[in-house]
Amino acid sequence: MDVCETINGHTHTSKVWAFVQSIFGKRKTNNGDARVAIREGVSLDELAEEAATTFFSHTSHPSATTYNRDNTTADEEAYNVPFTMTELHHALERANARSMPGAYKVCVAHLRSLPDCHKQALPDEINHIWDSGELPKTWKFAIVNPS
Numbered sequence: 001m002d003v004c005e006t007i008n009g010h011t012h013t014s015k016v017w018a019f020v021q022s023i024f025g026k027r028k029t030n031n032g033d034a035r036v037a038i039r040e041g042v043s044l045d046e047l048a049e050e051a052a053t054t055f056f057s058h059t060s061h062p063s064a065t066t067y068n069r070d071n072t073t074a075d076e077e078a079y080n081v082p083f084t085m086t087e088l089h090h091a092l093e094r095a096n097a098r099s100m101p102g103a104y105k106v107c108v109a110h111l112r113s114l115p116d117c118h119k120q121a122l123p124d125e126i127n128h129i130w131d132s133g134e135l136p137k138t139w140k141f142a143i144v145n146p147s
Contacts, residue, residue, distance in 0.1 A: 032146065082127045082130075083127050083130070084123060085120060085123060088119060088122055092111055092112050095111075096108065097112075100145075103138065
């Protein structure tokens with residue numbers, strides 16, 4: 001068992017005790033969504049779908065018109081100007097280095113350490129997507145993990 005291999009003389013007593021309690025089914029979960037799912041008698045996936053439908057009905061099931069770009073503004077507006085390397089560097093400097101990586105397991109530290117020639121691909125891609133007005137499907141997916 002992989003879990004048993006992780007327990008050694010350096011493992012904190014509380015972690016060992018929690019493991020023993022969970023073997024005997026006596027451990028209570030601190031995971032709020034798991035408690036709600038158990039209480040309601042549904043799976044975590046069903047609970048997530050219900051929460052999405054209840055609280056985010058307008059984006060839970062996006063339609064073709066959910067993410068229409070507003071073309072009523074002038075291209076001279078500050079937010080219509082192409083994204084630059086300076087802005088990327090500024091964003092990476094201010095980004096939380098301890099935040100969780102995204103779906104592709106890329107964290108802020110990885111992006112910061114990229115050579116500039118590779119970093120240039122980021123604003124180029126963002127500008128292309130902005131100009132086309134079509135978000136990639138993977139950008140419309142998020143995992144919300146309430147803490």
